[in-house]
Amino acid sequence: MSDVRHQAQRPIPFFCFASDIQRATTEFNDVQFDIHSIKLGQDVTAEDIAEDLEFLDDWEERYRYIIDLGKQLPGLPDTLKTEDRFVRGCQSQVWLETDYDSEADTLYLAVDSDALIVKGLAAIVLSALNRQSPQAVRDYDMDAFFDRIDLLGHLSPTRGNGLRAMVAKIKQQAGQLAA
Amino acid sequence: MSVDINALRAQFPILDQQVNGKPLVYLDNGATTQKPVAVLDALQNYYRGVNSNVHRGAHHLSDQATGQFEGARQTVADFLNASREEILWTKGTTESINMVAQCVARERLQTGDEVLIATSEHHANIVPWQQACAATGASLKVIPLREDCSLDQDAFEQLLNDKTRIFAIGHASNALGTLNPVKDMIAKAKAAGAITLVDGAQAVGHFPVDVKALDVDFYAFSGHKLFGPTGIGVLYGRREQLEAMPPYQTGGEMIETVSFEKSTWNQLPYKFEAGTPNIAGAIGLAAAIQWLNGQDRGALLAHEDALLKRATALAEACDGLKIIGTAASKVSVLSFLLDGAHPADVGMLLDKQGVAVRTGHHCTMPLMDSLGIPGTVRASFSIYNTLDEVDRLFQALEKVKTFL
Numbered sequence: 414m415s416d417v418r419h420q421a422q423r424p425i426p427f428f429c430f431a432s433d434i435q436r437a438t439t440e441f442n443d444v445q446f447d448i449h450s451i452k453l454g455q456d457v458t459a460e461d462i463a464e465d466l467e468f469l470d471d472w473e474e475r476y477r478y479i480i481d482l483g484k485q486l487p488g489l490p491d492t493l494k495t496e497d498r499f500v501r502g503c504q505s506q507v508w509l510e511t512d513y514d515s516e517a518d519t520l521y522l523a524v525d526s527d528a529l530i531v532k533g534l535a536a537i538v539l540s541a542l543n544r545q546s547p548q549a550v551r552d553y554d555m556d557a558f559f560d561r562i563d564l565l566g567h568l569s570p571t572r573g574n575g576l577r578a579m580v581a582k583i584k585q586q587a588g589q590l591a592a
Numbered sequence: 593m594s595v596d597i598n599a600l601r602a603q604f605p606i607l608d609q610q611v612n613g614k615p616l617v618y619l620d621n622g623a624t625t626q627k628p629v630a631v632l633d634a635l636q637n638y639y640r641g642v643n644s645n646v647h648r649g650a651h652h653l654s655d656q657a658t659g660q661f662e663g664a665r666q667t668v669a670d671f672l673n674a675s676r677e678e679i680l681w682t683k684g685t686t687e688s689i690n691m692v693a694q695c696v697a698r699e700r701l702q703t704g705d706e707v708l709i710a711t712s713e714h715h716a717n718i719v720p721w722q723q724a725c726a727a728t729g730a731s732l733k734v735i736p737l738r739e740d741c742s743l744d745q746d747a748f749e750q751l752l753n754d755k756t757r758i759f760a761i762g763h764a765s766n767a768l769g770t771l772n773p774v775k776d777m778i779a780k781a782k783a784a785g786a787i788t789l790v791d792g793a794q795a796v797g798h799f800p801v802d803v804k805a806l807d808v809d810f811y812a813f814s815g816h817k818l819f820g821p822t823g824i825g826v827l828y829g830r831r832e833q834l835e836a837m838p839p840y841q842t843g844g845e846m847i848e849t850v851s852f853e854k855s856t857w858n859q860l861p862y863k864f865e866a867g868t869p870n871i872a873g874a875i876g877l878a879a880a881i882q883w884l885n886g887q888d889r890g891a892l893l894a895h896e897d898a899l900l901k902r903a904t905a906l907a908e909a910c911d912g913l914k915i916i917g918t919a920a921s922k923v924s925v926l927s928f929l930l931d932g933a934h935p936a937d938v939g940m941l942l943d944k945q946g947v948a949v950r951t952g953h954h955c956t957m958p959l960m961d962s963l964g965i966p967g968t969v970r971a972s973f974s975i976y977n978t979l980d981e982v983d984r985l986f987q988a989l990e991k992v993k994t995f996l
Contacts, residue, residue: 472612472944480937480995504936504952504967527966528934529996530941574936 446490448512448521453486453536454543459558462540466562476530479564483533489525500582502575505531509579513590518546520587524579531574534567538576542583550587555580595888595895601976603628603883614946617981617988622766622925622972623950624816625797627880631820634879638872646871647845647862661871664878665861671881672811673802674828677860681869684825685793686716688812689760691827691864692789693720695837697758703729705757708786710735710743710772711962712765715955717791721760730757737962741768742919748777752784759786763795767954767970768917769900769925771795778808787833793817797974798923799893809833815873820880824873827864834860841866892975896924899973899982906986912993916968924973927954930989933996935967941995942969945988 462482469475489498489508500507505528512521522543526532541558542550559565568577601607604626609616618626638660644653646661662676669676682688697707697720707721711734718732725732733756735748752759759781764771778788789810795801796813803811810833815824829837839846839857843866848856857863903926907915912931930938939951952967953960960967971985 476941476944477995504939505934528936530937 446487446493446523448510448523451487451521451523451539451543453539454522454541454545457540459537459541462537463558463562466564479533479537480529481533482536483526483529483531486524486532486536486539488532489523494525500575500578502531502578504528505574507531507535507575507579509582511583511586513547519544520547520550520590522583526575528574531576534564534574534576535579537562537564538580538583542587547587547590551584551591553584595891595975597895597976597978600887601978603630604976605629605632607976611946611948612944617947617977617984619971619973619977619981619985620948620950621797621974621977622794622817622954622970624822625819625974626976627819627821627876628883630883631876631879635821635872635876638875643872645868657871660875660878661869664874667878667881668826671801671885672826672828673804675831678828678831678834680827680829680834680861680864681874682812682825682827683823683870684814684816685791685812686814686825688810688825688827689716689789689791690720691840692760692810692812692829693724695840696787696833697721697724697730698727699838701725701728701730701757704755705730706733706753706755707731707758707760708733708735708748708751708756708781709760710762711737712741712743712768712770712956712959713760713762714766714791714793715957716793717760717762718958721758734958737959740919741765741770741917741963742921743770743772743777745773745777749780752780752786754785756781756784756786758789759784760789760791762791762793763801764798764923764925765917765956765959766794766925767956767959767968768919768927769794769922769972770917770919771921771923773921774808775806778806782807794923794925798896800889803828815877815880818877818880819884820877821873824870824877826877831860834864837864839866840864843867845869887975896973896975899977899979900924900926902979902982903971903973903985906982910986910989913989916963916965926971926973927968928971929965929968930993930996933992935969937996938969938989938992941992942985942988945991947985947988949985 469478489510493510494508498508498510500509505526508525510523522539524535526535541553559568570577606626642656644657646658665676665679668679701724707725707730722732733751735751736744738744761772761774763774774790781788788808790808792801792811792813796818809830811828813826816822846858846863846866848858907913907926907928914929916927935951939949942949950970954970
């Protein structure tokens, strides 16, 4: 819609191998989806995100940053947007894909949303939970993290954006694996 | 005559506040309207000086409370041009429609019968009928929309037949603002032998309604969309219809006599009001109506028209914006989509700029499905909005575009 790109005071970290969002989406839709390609949580951690957000002080910069995170996160191919991966929100929808590597005791996550801000917030969730052990995922205090980065309102049950339900779903699966 | 908008706004204290560091622009009036001081005072005064249970106490306060409560019913009756026995208190439009679906539809519908509604209905005017149909073997028929999102009147006439037992229609669409020609449609439905109901939730806050002139059997609305409190609503029912209806709920208040073998029902309207009613809500709603009656409603309507005209003109000039719902006759609602942007994102970025709108499917999923869209952004205006606020919406939208 607009080619006005923001002038970030520092570059936004890329965490997947395609820098062209359009191309990335198409590729992921056409080519086989690989959940292990999402390096968020490893190359870019929750700590990195928190530092970036701390650096951005006005709401415009913060939301441009979140939206960019959403744009960079590879979406799920339509074939994976099935009922069992679906997390219903009142305002927006979320899809969640998980894969557990039992040898490495690592949980891999991929998410998608039809709304960009929610997708960006989901990317932030992944920075904390992706590529971790189920136990670490289960025990992670997401509310505390979102409170720290001053985005707790988005996790509120009243928002109806599917984000809270998504975190609960991830934690539930992690809890079962960790048990 | 024009509206003294500053004086009007001064009566709605909530409007004077900052949201996210910007002056609030409240454009979510379709969801609920704000309350004038007259309503806030009425609620305060009731609880501070009058609170008591109605219809039963042998004491001063109960007499006063009963007087105000029944006076409120008369205020609503006058507002709709009905008799006070025909005014039932409910929780809101949803309960009003459920009451008719429960006490009329489920009682009288049979296999092969039809209930006729429109594509643009709110879930509250779909699901109760759908469930009544499922329980009775009747079927739900739906009037399609034309290109501009007005009702397809030809299709309506074709769908209407001697099996149509109930015709339930929204006066104005909450999602799009389309104003439906209900008077004409009610006359046709009545001629076909149908019981008629109008969901007036999105109408009463905008323009006067006369149930006798509409010649409708049931008219439902909510107090909170009419500058009154939440949790209070109205079901107008034509006397003959209400007399033929069995009670909705049973218990105290609604009985005449009770023994362990059998009970007999109280007269209208009490037959439908089991338990202690929402006394404060009824009094608050009456205060809202009295306040509104004291305004120049013609001038308010002209003001709302001016708001919609300005918003529509700016929307048409706005690059990448598509208006959803372009019917010639609309209440002051502008539903739209920004090219390639999810409504939830637009709503969130407007909120950051102090502009309150609603986004999503607006409880009209079948309508959104029929339009092939996930939802819209809806700016719904009311009497206290200003032309400047309309401009601020579009300034904020220009900024939103730079994000997406």
